[in-house]
Amino acid sequence: SGQNSSYDLSFKILLIGDSAVGKSSLIVSFISGSAKDIAPTIGVDFKIKLLTVADKRLKLTIWDTAGQERFRTLTSSYYRGAQGIILAYDVTRRNTFTNLSEVWSKEVELYSTNQDCVKILVGNKVDRESERAVSTEEGLALAKEFGCLFFECSAKTRENVDKCFEELTLKIMEVP
Numbered sequence: 155s156g157q158n159s160s161y162d163l164s165f166k167i168l169l170i171g172d173s174a175v176g177k178s179s180l181i182v183s184f185i186s187g188s189a190k191d192i193a194p195t196i197g198v199d200f201k202i203k204l205l206t207v208a209d210k211r212l213k214l215t216i217w218d219t220a221g222q223e224r225f226r227t228l229t230s231s232y233y234r235g236a237q238g239i240i241l242a243y244d245v246t247r248r249n250t251f252t253n254l255s256e257v258w259s260k261e262v263e264l265y266s267t268n269q270d271c272v273k274i275l276v277g278n279k280v281d282r283e284s285e286r287a288v289s290t291e292e293g294l295a296l297a298k299e300f301g302c303l304f305f306e307c308s309a310k311t312r313e314n315v316d317k318c319f320e321e322l323t324l325k326i327m328e329v330p
């Protein structure tokens with residue numbers, strides 16, 4: 155079979171959160187981090203990554219909001235069929251953190267019809283430690299409230315980026 159079909163499982167993952175928290179950067183950082191990638195030629199709205207996790211060859215289709223979050227026009231079609239959702243904020247901008255509770259988690263409830271959808275909370279831009287406005291403890295507390303995983307990372311330095319996607323993927327694989 156061709157390279158595109160040589161996988162065992164296929165998952166749709168999406169990133170949500172305020173504009174400029176680093177959603178696109180996280181995707182690019184993750185996609186370009188390894189040699190066995192498919193070039194992102196399919197479209198501007200999603201990218202594909204092949205990787206092996208727990209002995210399974212996976213195809214991840216990672217959807218980006220492509221700036222639509224600015225106009226609050228993400229709709230059910232964006233969320234449809236997603237197995238994993240990354241709720242992202244910028245650790246240097248407090249409002250991007252509070253908007254996860256006030257805006258984004260509500261939108262997930264409204265549009266994400268998949269009850270088994272796995273969520274992960276991600277605080278990005280930890281490389282800007284001196285400008286930090288949200289503590290790790292606050293991130294942990296929100297993750298506890300959401301009942302989801304939590305990581306802090308940097309799309310710039312690639313710190314923890316692979317970990318975020320891999321832990322999310324592992325969790326999705328645990329869904330019966």
Ligand code: GDP
Pocket residue numbers: 172173174175176177178179180278279280281282307308309310311
């Ligand atoms: P999006 O609107 O959520 O997709 O955010 P972008 O990926 O477009 O990033 C917004 C801005 O933040 C850009 O200028 C990025 O270069 C910058 N950025 C993204 N991730 C990081 C990071 O981890 N650290 C730093 N210092 N800047 C970042």
